[in-house]
Amino acid sequence: MVPFPYGLPKAELHLHLEGSLEPEMMLALSERNRVALPYRSAADIREAFAFGSLQAFLDIYYAGMSVLGTPRDFYELTFAYLKKTASQGVIHAEMFFDPQAHREKGLAFADLLDPIEQACAEAERSMGVSTRLIPCFLRDRPLAEAKALWREMEPHAHRIAAVGLDSQEVGYPPCLFGRIFADVRGAGLKVVAHAGEEGPPEYVREALDLLHAARIDHGVRSIEDPELTQRLVREKIPLTVCPYSNWKLGVFPSLQQHNLPKLIEAGLMVTVHSDDPAYLGAYIGENFEACQNEMGLPAAVLVQLARNSFEASFLDEASKRQYQEKIDTYLKANPAA
Numbered sequence: 001m002v003p004f005p006y007g008l009p010k011a012e013l014h015l016h017l018e019g020s021l022e023p024e025m026m027l028a029l030s031e032r033n034r035v036a037l038p039y040r041s042a043a044d045i046r047e048a049f050a051f052g053s054l055q056a057f058l059d060i061y062y063a064g065m066s067v068l069g070t071p072r073d074f075y076e077l078t079f080a081y082l083k084k085t086a087s088q089g090v091i092h093a094e095m096f097f098d099p100q101a102h103r104e105k106g107l108a109f110a111d112l113l114d115p116i117e118q119a120c121a122e123a124e125r126s127m128g129v130s131t132r133l134i135p136c137f138l139r140d141r142p143l144a145e146a147k148a149l150w151r152e153m154e155p156h157a158h159r160i161a162a163v164g165l166d167s168q169e170v171g172y173p174p175c176l177f178g179r180i181f182a183d184v185r186g187a188g189l190k191v192v193a194h195a196g197e198e199g200p201p202e203y204v205r206e207a208l209d210l211l212h213a214a215r216i217d218h219g220v221r222s223i224e225d226p227e228l229t230q231r232l233v234r235e236k237i238p239l240t241v242c243p244y245s246n247w248k249l250g251v252f253p254s255l256q257q258h259n260l261p262k263l264i265e266a267g268l269m270v271t272v273h274s275d276d277p278a279y280l281g282a283y284i285g286e287n288f289e290a291c292q293n294e295m296g297l298p299a300a301v302l303v304q305l306a307r308n309s310f311e312a313s314f315l316d317e318a319s320k321r322q323y324q325e326k327i328d329t330y331l332k333a334n335p336a337a
Contacts, residue, residue: 002089004334005288005302009326011092011309012085012273012284014217014240016166017074017116018065018098019276020081029067037067049279052250054198055168061279062101069105071115078119085274086127088285089306092313092323094132096164099153100145101138109135109152113159132161132314134192137180139165139172146180154187161314162190164217165207169199174206174213181211190214190314192240197251201225208237215240215312220251220259223266233267238312243290244282245275255294264301271309303327 021029023042030037039045045064051057068074078095085093097116099109113133120131135153137146153160163184165177174193181191193207197218204222207213208231216222216232219239223229232239243258245251252258263270272291277283282290291297291305310323 003285003289004299005292006088006285007330007334008089008288008302008306009091009323009330010089010284010288010306011094011271011313011315011323012090013094013215013238013271013309013312014096014242014273014275015081015085015093016096016098016276017078017081018068018101019061019280020084020278021064021068021077022080022278025077025080026064026067029069029073033067033069033073035067035069037063046281049281051248054170054249057249057276057279058168061276064279065098065101068102069107071107071111073115074112075115075119078116079123081277082119082123082127082129082131084277085283086123086129088283090129090284091326092130092132092310092315094134094161094313096134096136096166098138098166099135099149100141103145103149109149109156113156117159130315130319133159134162134164135160136164136166137177138167139177139194140168143176143180146177150180150183154183157187157189160189162192162214164191165193165195165211166217167194169194169197169203173199173203174211178210185212192217194218196221197246198249201228204228204232208235213237214314218242218246220246220263222268223259223263229266229268232269236269238269238271238308239263240271240273240312242273242275243287243295244280248280255290258295260291261295261297264297269308269312270305271312272305273309303331 023045192215193213194217195207196204274284
């Protein structure tokens with residue numbers, strides 16, 4: 001029998017596709033694409049997955065990303081992630097990817113978008129998982145790169161749900177990207193932004209005021225600012241929190257010391273996700289399980305986190321109701337809450 005936290009229907013809203021690259025696939029693509037890696041086995045790679053900070057993680061993350069060199073790679077990566085996450089109760093996924101990181105390999109935006117879409121379509125047919133796509137700007141790369149990428153992305157705006165802002169946070173505040181995100185909104189797209197992970201609460205405020213972000217990715221430091229916390233509650237701004245990521249990257253010293261219970265107690269619209277599951281050793285099911293076993297959250301709170309994930313999604317209202325009904329159906333068959 002599938003454990004309750006895993007079988008509970010849920011949406012994944014904070015997932016980097018490149019971060020779902022499992023060591024076995026990394027090695028296979030390294031060989032296929034003739035990209036040298038300093039590892040001999042999957043065990044060697046997993047041993048290297050010991051991070052104490054976001055930057056230490058990003059150093060290894062970008063090295064692994066180097067093996068992704070063809071559209072076929074992105075199809076296989078996307079389908080593998082969706083197959084894995086569907087086994088853990090995900091029935092809707094809104095996925096990040098980083099086009100800038102692949103431009104030096106000669107991959108245009110459409111070279112990524114087309115195969116990712118193809119994998120999403122196949123996953124919906126075979127597994128019933130619906131999807132939305134969110135390309136991101138890398139905040140620690142020159143702004144001119146983001147502008148060039150946006151010119152390439154804009155003709156495909158109808159194929160994506162939002163545009164995000166990710167990568168190294170400290171030293172790269174959201175205010176640097178105000179003008180380009182005005183263009184994104186002008187094309188009818190939503191905005192999401194990583195803020196308040198390692199960066200201060202002020203970055204969250206900038207993401208709201210200057211980027212008009214519809215969701216804050218991470219946002220765990222928001223609670224340090226009572227006025228900001230009250231605003232987030234009042235405006236029902238979702239925070240896409242990633243417990244394992246925050247622990248493994250040193251934001252919190254342990255899962256038991258994560259502030260998720262305090263965020264919930266404060267009345268914030270919190271959701272739980274996996275971030276970069278292959279590198280962190282935990283997909284969304286493990287994150288929900290940690291909420292229960294390490295943080296002591298009861299099943300009823302897990303159910304609310306799952307409901308929040310659909311409410312915070314970019315699905316239309318009718319689809320949100322349908323997915324909430326799937327939770328109701330699951331609870332009737334699994335009355336753990």
